[in-house]
Amino acid sequence: MKQANKKEKLQKPAIFSFFAGAGFLDLGFEMNEYEVVFVNEIFKPFLSSYIHSRKVLKISEPRFGYHQDDIKKLLEKKESSELNKKVTEARKSNGLVGFIGGPPCPDFSVAGKNKGREGKNGVLSQVYVDLIIKQQPDFFLFENVKGLWRTKVHRAFYDELKSKLRKAGYVMADRLINSIEYGAPQDRDRIILVGFHKNTFKQLPKDISSDFPWEKFLKYKKEEVFSKPWPGKEDFREDVVVKMPQNIVEDLTVEYWFKKNKVDNHPNTLDCFKPREALVRFKVIPEGDVSRKCFKRLHRWRYSPTAAYGNNEVHLHPYKARRLSVSEVLAIQSLPEKFVLPPDMTLTDKFKAVGNGVPYLAASSVSKTIKNFIEKSI
Numbered sequence: 521m522k523q524a525n526k527k528e529k530l531q532k533p534a535i536f537s538f539f540a541g542a543g544f545l546d547l548g549f550e551m552n553e554y555e556v557v558f559v560n561e562i563f564k565p566f567l568s569s570y571i572h573s574r575k576v577l578k579i580s581e582p583r584f585g586y587h588q589d590d591i592k593k594l595l596e597k598k599e600s601s602e603l604n605k606k607v608t609e610a611r612k613s614n615g616l617v618g619f620i621g622g623p624p625c626p627d628f629s630v631a632g633k634n635k636g637r638e639g640k641n642g643v644l645s646q647v648y649v650d651l652i653i654k655q656q657p658d659f660f661l662f663e664n665v666k667g668l669w670r671t672k673v674h675r676a677f678y679d680e681l682k683s684k685l686r687k688a689g690y691v692m693a694d695r696l697i698n699s700i701e702y703g704a705p706q707d708r709d710r711i712i713l714v715g716f717h718k719n720t721f722k723q724l725p726k727d728i729s730s731d732f733p734w735e736k737f738l739k740y741k742k743e744e745v746f747s748k749p750w751p752g753k754e755d756f757r758e759d760v761v762v763k764m765p766q767n768i769v770e771d772l773t774v775e776y777w778f779k780k781n782k783v784d785n786h787p788n789t790l791d792c793f794k795p796r797e798a799l800v801r802f803k804v805i806p807e808g809d810v811s812r813k814c815f816k817r818l819h820r821w822r823y824s825p826t827a828a829y830g831n832n833e834v835h836l837h838p839y840k841a842r843r844l845s846v847s848e849v850l851a852i853q854s855l856p857e858k859f860v861l862p863p864d865m866t867l868t869d870k871f872k873a874v875g876n877g878v879p880y881l882a883a884s885s886v887s888k889t890i891k892n893f894i895e896k897s898i
Contacts, residue, residue: 533894534610536560536603536657538591538621538648542861542873543570544853545620545663548883550579552891554618557610558584558603560591565869566876572862583610592647600654607655616720616894619655622663622710622878623648649681653688658720659890660690663878666709669696682713690715691724693732697882699827700746703739704854704879705772706824707746714890721897733892737885745769750822753806758841764821774838775820777851786847787860791870793843802841818844824852827875849874854881 536558537546546556559582561567567588574581584606593599611617623644645664652660662681668674682692694713699706714732718724725731748768770776783789801815808819813833818824820838827849835844844852846867850859853874861870 531615533616533618533658533891534614536607536610536617536619538619538651539623539644540570540621541566541876543573544855544877544880545622545661545883546570547573547577547855547859548878548880548885549620549887552884552887554887554891555583555614557582557614558587558606560587560589560594562588562590564588565865566873569861569865569870569873573859576860577856577858591644591651594651595647595654604655607657611658616658618659618661618890619652619657620661620663621648624876645677645681649684652690652715653684656688656717659714659716659894661886661890662713662715664711666696666711669694669711678711685715689717689719691718691721691726691728692716693728693734695732695734697734697886698742699854699879699882700772700823701738701740701742702854702879702882702885703771704881705774705777705852706827706879708826708879710878710882712886714886714893716893716897721894723897728893733889736892737888739881739885740769740772745772751808751819753808754819756803756805756807756817756841757839758803759839762820762839768821772823773821774818774824774852777854778820778848781847781851781855781857783845783847783851786850786857787863788846788850788870791846791861791867793867793871799841802836802843805836807838827852827877827879833875846870846874853877854879856880 532553532555535546535549535554535556537556538560540546540559540561546559550556559570561570567586571586594603607617648662668678685692692713692715694711696709697712699708716724716728749765750768751765764770805815805817807817808822810816810818810825815834815836816825817836818838824835826833836842837844837848846861849871861873
């Protein structure tokens with residue numbers, strides 16, 4: 521590892537992406553002067569959707585390619601050596617190397633299985649940290665659910681991971697972010713941990729928690745957003761136009777994003793589950809009734825409660841008697857209008873990919889925050 525210099529400030533940091541999914545997090549970096557050079561994702565439909573979306577967006581393929589494999593293999597001798605060669609090459613060409621990833625999180629989720637570090641997915645957080653320690657990137661990003669931060673037993677595991685990273689030479693800062701702070705129309709918390717290696721950034725203090733510019737690229741303060749007079753529940757009226765209430769934030773509403781992304785003309789607009797037996801139920805749930813666990817109906821002039829769309833999180837269109845379409849949930853994830861999922865991907869995998877992803881505007885702003893900190897630290 522070499523110390524960063526002023527020349528490197530002008531270069532695009534090289535990004536190695538792990539647990540990439542459909543690439544929402546990566547896109548936030550790609551659009552802000554980083555180069556994604558390596559992409560790892562074990563689930564073939566997700567990786568296929570990543571590749572498809574980049575072709576549509578005309579983004580170049582990663583220099584070191586796409587790798588559909590278990591991240592654990594990257595810790596084995598041969599694969600580890602090959603990855604190290606790529607990291608070394610990327611550092612020579614790009615100046616700085618960063619690892620980004622959000623290990624699968626249902627084992628830490630309050631609504632999940634809650635198996636923690638012992639769960640099949642929970643152990644992957646340790647694997648990702650071990651990979652960081654072994655490969656020594658100049659900086660890293662670790663993303664996960666708030667349960668890892670707020671649940672006592674999971675927080676102990678999280679603190680252990682940070683302790684190992686600290687011993688490996690990383691100075692870190694973390695924050696429980698909310699998507700709404702960045703302009704995405706959903707109330708969704710995620711834990712973001714960033715780390716910078718002290719051998720690269722010589723002037724770093726031992727603790728950067730108070731210096732890291734978390735708020736520099738926030739668009740809203742969540743307390744102010746949540747204090748607005750958002751509308752409550754209203755009788756469901758199919759295809760009836762309702763005027764926007766006063767004193768709310770229009771660009772945080774579902775309706776704003778539906779129009780912004782032209783969801784009715786999007787390639788994924790017809791991608792929607794259509795169970796016949798639920799049609800009657802679809803017509804009686806009030807607009808804005810998100811109190812129940814399942815069959816929540818969004819309000820057109822509010823933000824969404826989340827962006828999880830599995831079997832237990834059925835979200836209904838505000839003023840149509842159906843579930844949300846893929847084009848609509850992509851809009852709620854604040855993705856660019858031209859972001860598209862492939863036509864041959866199953867509906868289940870499309871909604872799973874969207875629900876697992878980091879909201880694009882949050883990813884974009886966090887990437888800007890990291891770059892701002894780097895530029896001030898080299």
